[in-house]
Amino acid sequence: AGLCLGVFAFELTFTVVRRLAGSHGLATGDRRHSYDLLGRSRGNRDRSTLVLWTLAAVSAGAGYAADQVSLAAAGTMIAVAFVIGTAAGGRLWQAATTAGDGRPEVGSPVDRRSGGLTISPSVEVPQPWERP
Numbered sequence: 001a002g003l004c005l006g007v008f009a010f011e012l013t014f015t016v017v018r019r020l021a022g023s024h025g026l027a028t029g030d031r032r033h034s035y036d037l038l039g040r041s042r043g044n045r046d047r048s049t050l051v052l053w054t055l056a057a058v059s060a061g062a063g064y065a066a067d068q069v070s071l072a073a074a075g076t077m078i079a080v081a082f083v084i085g086t087a088a089g090g091r092l093w094q095a096a097t098t099a100g101d102g103r104p105e106v107g108s109p110v111d112r113r114s115g116g117l118t119i120s121p122s123v124e125v126p127q128p129w130e131r132p
Helices: 006-021 034-042 045-068 071-097
Strands: none
Touching: 006 034, 006 045, 006 071, 034 045, 034 071, 045 071
């Protein structure tokens, strides 16, 4: 059953360890989750979604296969999944530690205060509560 939830277990472990190692609060939001890091490295969110859905399907298939084989073979499958997850975690860890604090900067493409758009300081943007 643990193999079926491999992607979720990886994300939870990766996030908790990363935040504890960085002395950040566990309930603090950031943009350094595996999904966000994959989106940056692959160029867009669609690709990172496809990668994570594929990994989830592979995890589910591995969980089903582990149920059908001997305990020794299932243990080997879990060990292989652990090694692969550790290697992937190492690569994501490098990306997370070079990504700054993971919070969007003012005016960045993910800055929600400007409606998610990059706006140059010289452009005046009317606020919804202001009348023309």
